[in-house]
Amino acid sequence: MNDRLTPAEAAAALDQASTVQIVSPADVRALTAYLVGLGAAVAGLLAASWWTLSHDNPVGFAVSMGGYAVVLSLLVALQRRARSTPRGFKRIYAWGLGATMALYVIGIMWFSFTRPWLSAAVFLPYCLVVALPAWFAAVLIRRAAR
Amino acid sequence: MTDIQQTQQAQQTQQTQHARFDLDEVIHAPVRFSIVAALAKVDEAEFAAVRDAVQVSDSVLSKQVTILEGAGYVGVKKGYVGKRPRTWLSLTRAGRAAFESHLAALRAIAGG
Numbered sequence: 232m233n234d235r236l237t238p239a240e241a242a243a244a245l246d247q248a249s250t251v252q253i254v255s256p257a258d259v260r261a262l263t264a265y266l267v268g269l270g271a272a273v274a275g276l277l278a279a280s281w282w283t284l285s286h287d288n289p290v291g292f293a294v295s296m297g298g299y300a301v302v303l304s305l306l307v308a309l310q311r312r313a314r315s316t317p318r319g320f321k322r323i324y325a326w327g328l329g330a331t332m333a334l335y336v337i338g339i340m341w342f343s344f345t346r347p348w349l350s351a352a353v354f355l356p357y358c359l360v361v362a363l364p365a366w367f368a369a370v371l372i373r374r375a376a377r
Numbered sequence: 378m379t380d381i382q383q384t385q386q387a388q389q390t391q392q393t394q395h396a397r398f399d400l401d402e403v404i405h406a407p408v409r410f411s412i413v414a415a416l417a418k419v420d421e422a423e424f425a426a427v428r429d430a431v432q433v434s435d436s437v438l439s440k441q442v443t444i445l446e447g448a449g450y451v452g453v454k455k456g457y458v459g460k461r462p463r464t465w466l467s468l469t470r471a472g473r474a475a476f477e478s479h480l481a482a483l484r485a486i487a488g489g
Binding site: 239241244248251252311320321 | 397400415421427431458486
């Protein structure tokens, strides 16, 4: 079979290899929505933790943790709808989520060991920063799928 | 002839042989080529997604994946999404390297 492969057939095979598409727009939507939602959920949890604990509201803190668990399970269900993950997804996801979680832990330690409590003007922008790596990862995933 | 001369001669022969000899026989079959080309663009994909992309039946895909798995080119992972069983396929490192080498041979042939 190899003996009969013409340059035209080889070119056709190369063309097929470059055009075959397995990652669907729905897959990309599910994966990016998952990462954007995850970033927002972790940032929201951090903000809620700071707000409830600084207002001496342990019930509110417990409710925010429960809400986070529910949102997280919904996001995981959304992510599982993707039938394929573009090349590089695992690495980008690991870095994005890892950086967001590292910033989350730093945020927890920051407000826990700072007295008087940090002001909203200082801490809420930081909560947004916590979400940025996950959101950036979502952008990279969208690009990787092109 | 010394060992060094023999090695040099072998290297020369390798350098001058036609690119068709570098084609991978496992990947070269049309359906398997399509499967590997599709998997090269993903970290992993569900069996059904590959079946739809390559446009073959479940049984044909299953048979070809078994051959690719046997060659060490494709990894097969089974699991569940909710209560539904799922099978995920991915290219192994060896499979990716073999595909790159196969593409290089195709480019050489296409280039004349």
